[in-house]
Amino acid sequence: xxxxxxxxxxPQGDPPPGPAEPAKKEGAGGNPERLYVVxxxxxxxxxxxxxxxxxxxSPDPPPSATxxxxxxLRLCVAPLSVAELSAYLSLPFSVVTVLLTELLAAELVxxxxxxxxxxxxxxxLLEAVMHGLQRL
Numbered sequence: 001x002x003x004x005x006x007x008x009x010x011p012q013g014d015p016p017p018g019p020a021e022p023a024k025k026e027g028a029g030g031n032p033e034r035l036y037v038v039x040x041x042x043x044x045x046x047x048x049x050x051x052x053x054x055x056x057x058s059p060d061p062p063p064s065a066t067x068x069x070x071x072x073l074r075l076c077v078a079p080l081s082v083a084e085l086s087a088y089l090s091l092p093f094s095v096v097t098v099l100l101t102e103l104l105a106a107e108l109v110x111x112x113x114x115x116x117x118x119x120x121x122x123x124x125l126l127e128a129v130m131h132g133l134q135r136l
Contacts, residue, residue: 045098048097048101048111050083051114052113053080054082055110056077058108061074071089072096082096082097
């Protein structure tokens, strides 16, 4: 039994097409200079965690907003974490932090910081209150 012969993909007269150009992706995979232009010079940054919730005060961006800031404002109609914003915009966390710092300074967004574990009341106090309420 003889093995099947391989077929040519392209006829003998036609040259094969050149290599496909990779898709250009803005953000992390793109040009690093682009990220510098988006973020601007490295200045002070707000103390934001990955889980800090961001809410826009108004969904309509001002005319002076950059395209990235306008996209942030449109996304933040409902509360979203900084990590989610970073993922949706395909931008690094540091760039999103810089953009959010500018929006916080302009009072266009509001940051809701996570509740620190130490700020919660002691478990024994909560149990005492619960037992007191059950006795009533």
